[in-house]
Each structure stands twice: as structure tokens, then as C-alpha cells.
Amino acid sequence: MNLTPRKQPKQGRSRATWEAILTAAAQVLVAEGVDRATTNRIAEVAGVSIGSLYQYFPNKAAIMSAIIDRHLEDMLGMLGRATLELADRPLAEAVRHYVAAVIEVHKVHPDLHRVLSRQLGLLGGDDKLSEMSHRAHKLVRGYLELRRSEIRAVDIDLAAWILVVSVDALIHQATIDAPERLATPAFAGEICALVLRYLGVEGA
Amino acid sequence: MNLTPRKQPKQGRSRATWEAILTAAAQVLVAEGVDRATTNRIAEVAGVSIGSLYQYFPNKAAIMSAIIDRHLEDMLGMLGRATLELADRPLAEAVRHYVAAVIEVHKVHPDLHRVLSRQLGLLGGDDKLSEMSHRAHKLVRGYLELRRSEIRAVDIDLAAWILVVSVDALIHQATIDAPERLATPAFAGEICALVLRYLGVEGA
């Protein structure tokens, strides 16, 4: 199925329409649930006719795909920026920064994130998510290899995988069923402890 | 919406029909995906008429609910049995057993598990899953409290939550995108290391 947008907006007005559709789609998804997120409802909330909607997106899946893309790109962009200069920093500090970055990333649109993560399969975002976690895995593995001498001897690839999955799962899960925890320093602290102790870093 | 089965089977034959429907539903879900899992298709695969299907389930959601219930009960039952006598064992051994149990649990119907976990929202199994993880949390917290003297000083409730979420996420994720890892002793070993080192247990 074709998921690419149907036309590139040439005038400002159509660009606005395009934005309105995506915004409305995300809003309906969050506020009314996947079931209510029909193309007609999205068009209505966007203040746009159903015909216009289909001038920009070839089908409903393309809308969902665009939302997922944008959301994941947002997250990955933030994470990438936050971890750019990590290589130079000492381990404990790098871990703190990484954990903080993942927490920040989950604070952007937590409600949209919750809906999307529960419905990724339905909305066809599985492969995108797995590609994203793959990128994170490579990032962390690269870093651990640089610091190999400072951590206990382990299978670096496996260790990186374990850390990426754990950290993301903990923060993701907290976002979903205990958002108030996200803000507490104890929470971030314990995740750092989990990581540093696993790696065998002293004084964690 | 009513999700309870419509009638209790009185004769052996109807019991078989009921089983056939649930089995077929799980099979279609796994082999053909959620989209193809229509009530008509399920009835067809079950070798049963659509009319019969609706004699046992008031609606499609009830079928999905029954599958989720059965699957989660299976998992929770296994986990419960496997962790019954954990309290007496030393920490390192208890952790090994717990991790092994969670791995075993994920080996039962990994394919069904994958589909269900990706579609829980759609199929209405969110609350059931969260109740299950809540039970696991209580289980682990109770155990940690018994062993409080042997672990480093931490917020026991938070620690239990972190461990339950991490261990489950790691094994769950491995089930989904690296099933071959599940069998390796190194995998289980590293998860145990993660847990024991976090708790500050010596010699892990």
C-alpha cells in the first residue's frame, strides 16, 4: 500500500491544510481513541472536507504512517542531539545524560506516545520502531566499545542490547502507568544505578 | 460491551465447538494477522458455522477477550507455580529461578504472545495486562522485603518495579526480535547479573 503523501503543497494555504489534518489526526487519536479516528472524523476536526483530506493522503494508513514518522523522528532527533558529545564524557556522567535524554524524549507527547505504542501493530509502525531501537543499540554499543577498559568483561553487543531495552522499557512503562515517577530524581537515579552496577562501574 | 461467553456447554459436542472456535481464533490471529481475523474467517477455520459461533460468544470482542484471558492465565499460572517456593531459597538462586520461569513462560506460545502484545489495545486487554504486572510486582516486592538485609538499601517498592519491568521487557523483547537468544545460557546469565548487581549482591 502506498503510504507517501499525495501531493507536495505549493501554496501556503495547502500547507496549512496538511498541518491541520495531521494535527487533528493526532488529537482525535489521543482524545477519542483509535476506533473513533475515522477519516471523516479527522477531516471534521481539522475543519477540512473529506475530499481535501484525500488530496494529501492516498489512504488512511498514510495519515497514521505520517504521524508515526513524525513522532519517531522527533524522538530520535532529540536523542541523537542529546547524545552527540557523550563519547568524551566519563561513564557515570554519560549514563546520567543518556537516561535524562530518554526521559526528556518521553515527556514530549506522552499521551500520543501511549496511544501509538499500544497501536503500532495496527497502524503499521512496527518496522519503524524496530529500526529506531536498532539505531539506539548501535549508538550505545559504539560508546561501550570506546569505554571497554572501564567496564567489566562482558559481551558488548549483548550488554548494549540489554541496556537499551531496559532503560527504554522502564521509562516507557513509567510514562504509561506512573507518569508522576518520571519527574522524581530517585527514579532517574535508580535507572542509572541499574546500568552502572551492571557494567561494574565503581561507586554507583 | 458484554464479554462473557453466551452459554455454558451442556453436551460434549458443544464443548468441542467452543474449543474449536477459540483454537481457530488464535490460529488465524497468528497465521493471518488481526485484519484477517474476522468472525466469518474464524468460524470457517473452526469448521463451524457463523451462527454457531454467535451462540457461544455475544460478539467478536468476547472471543478476543477469551483468548487473552486464557493466555494470560496460562502465563500467570506458570509463573505462580514456578515462584511458589522461592522465599526459602538464597537470593542468587531465587533470581535464577525467577528469570528462568519468565523465559519459560514466554516460550509457551511465543507467536500468539507476539500478536497479542502488539494488539492488546485494540483487543481490549490493557487492563488485564496491567493487573498481571501488578501481581508480579507484589510478588517480587514481598520477596525483596524478606531479604531486605541481604541487599543494598533501596526503595524496595521502586526496586521491585524496576526489576519486574526490566526482566519482563528483556525477555519479551528477545521473544519478539531475537528468539534464538532466549535459549542461550549467556542471555539468562546476563539478566541475572543485571538483577543481582543492581541489588548489590556479592559475587554476581
Added chain:
DNA sequence: TAAAAATATGAGCCAAAGCTCGCATTGCCA
């Protein structure tokens, strides 16, 4: 300013899927 291009509209088409209902068949019991 007039034609052409871009954009917007929304009634309604159509396929898909959940589900019903009247009838057929099978099994149980006196």
C-alpha cells in the same frame, strides 16, 4: 482581467465485516 492551475467541497458509492433469524439436524429421555 480572463483563462488556467491549484485547492476545496461533500453527497454518496461500495466493499467489508459484524451479527441475526428462521429453519435443519442431532441427541436425550420417557
Added chain:
DNA sequence: TGGCAATGCGAGCTTTGGCTCATATTTTTA
């Protein structure tokens, strides 16, 4: 063996929601 209850059947009703298309409006261009 006759009759009643339980179970099984499947054509098709109904709703829903994705999507089209003929037409209208706005903007650009020459």
C-alpha cells in the same frame, strides 16, 4: 419411538467507514 431441548446452519440484513468524483471556489499567471 415420539417429542422436546440442545446444537448447528448460512443466506443475507445492516451498519460502518474508507474513498471517489463531479463540481465549486480561490489563487496564480500572462
